[in-house]
Amino acid sequence: MNRPSIIDAGLSDGVAIVTGGSRGIGRAIVELLAAAGMDVVLSYRQDAVAAAEVAAAGQGLRITAEPLDVRDAAACTAFVEKVVDRASRVDLLVNNAGVIRDNPLTIIDEEELRVVMETNMTGTFNMARAVAPHMISARHGKIINISSVAAEKGGRGQTNYAASKGAINGFTRSLAVELAPRGITVNAVAPGVIETEMSREVRERAADEVLSRILLRRIGRPVDVAYAVWFLASRYADYITGEILHVDGGFKME
Amino acid sequence: MAVYPKIAEIIAAALPCEIEKVKPEASLIDDLGAQSIDFLDIIFRIERAFKVKIPRGKIIEEARGDLSAAEFDQRGVVSEAGQVRLKAFLSEVPPERFPAPLKVADIPRLFTTETFCKMVIRQQRATAAAPVSKPA
Numbered sequence: 001m002n003r004p005s006i007i008d009a010g011l012s013d014g015v016a017i018v019t020g021g022s023r024g025i026g027r028a029i030v031e032l033l034a035a036a037g038m039d040v041v042l043s044y045r046q047d048a049v050a051a052a053e054v055a056a057a058g059q060g061l062r063i064t065a066e067p068l069d070v071r072d073a074a075a076c077t078a079f080v081e082k083v084v085d086r087a088s089r090v091d092l093l094v095n096n097a098g099v100i101r102d103n104p105l106t107i108i109d110e111e112e113l114r115v116v117m118e119t120n121m122t123g124t125f126n127m128a129r130a131v132a133p134h135m136i137s138a139r140h141g142k143i144i145n146i147s148s149v150a151a152e153k154g155g156r157g158q159t160n161y162a163a164s165k166g167a168i169n170g171f172t173r174s175l176a177v178e179l180a181p182r183g184i185t186v187n188a189v190a191p192g193v194i195e196t197e198m199s200r201e202v203r204e205r206a207a208d209e210v211l212s213r214i215l216l217r218r219i220g221r222p223v224d225v226a227y228a229v230w231f232l233a234s235r236y237a238d239y240i241t242g243e244i245l246h247v248d249g250g251f252k253m254e
Numbered sequence: 255m256a257v258y259p260k261i262a263e264i265i266a267a268a269l270p271c272e273i274e275k276v277k278p279e280a281s282l283i284d285d286l287g288a289q290s291i292d293f294l295d296i297i298f299r300i301e302r303a304f305k306v307k308i309p310r311g312k313i314i315e316e317a318r319g320d321l322s323a324a325e326f327d328q329r330g331v332v333s334e335a336g337q338v339r340l341k342a343f344l345s346e347v348p349p350e351r352f353p354a355p356l357k358v359a360d361i362p363r364l365f366t367t368e369t370f371c372k373m374v375i376r377q378q379r380a381t382a383a384a385p386v387s388k389p390a
Contacts, residue, residue: 133294133295133298136291136294136295136298137268137295137298137299178291179291181289181291182291182295
């Protein structure tokens, strides 16, 4: 009997879109999926230099960077259409683009609420809605949403962020039900505290407190999250849908 | 592009089913076994193939004619006046296929291959007749 190689994750030559792929967790996801043989298109909102650096650093890998504000539904549709026009398909969407604007509830202003909900939650909706018709027609595809441990464990000053990620969890489960008849899986990865620019303030402000809540007593690396995304994107996770995979070193609720 | 052959091809590919079964009078749900996600796929493929936009609920909105939504849909059931409008609009559907009472949610059960052909032709005509915006 011919056994498939254990290292053949079934990703070679697939086409992936990773939003917010120019830095941090997004960059690690882009690099790992490209190393696995995928043709990866990353989106970035502002940091064109960082995005170009990601694309250029992947020597011999297929990484393209394109600007996109995921809050703009029409722009999301146009972005996906451009990918499909070039590559004839889209096999994987990783909704990673997200922002954080922490403040206690009583002093969160409208802008801090709006930009977090629109980027994290509505952006996820917009991109999934843009790729879904293509995946439905192809009867194939995977959508992976980057959520957060904050969605279930809470966090001081993170009512807006936690609400947006909680919405992503509900969205993930509902979309999994909706797309299952066409064999499309929808899952989420919920990172804990990861060593990125986005979490720098939290880590600097409350390093000891943060570490005391993590069973494995270390801050996560972006690649720790990327490995989980790789797994859910691979053929090894073909029977997993509607799941929220926590990658948080065992993060305890306070 | 000839409308009917392409619509039949799209329906056969989307469900999927043998193209021979996609006759003009075939009901997508009752004869061809289409599910709601199949309708989404068919509409998407039609929009791409014919370069038209088909807004959600378009068929029912057009079938209503001069009836208001409240006059057409009475607590989820198509009114008598609504049934008259619907039968005239969906003239390709044999009258005996219209149940009485007819639930609004069951209207898609009436749709046939020809229903989609007529929908595309209407959209193409509407697009052709739309005024072209002049540059400033």
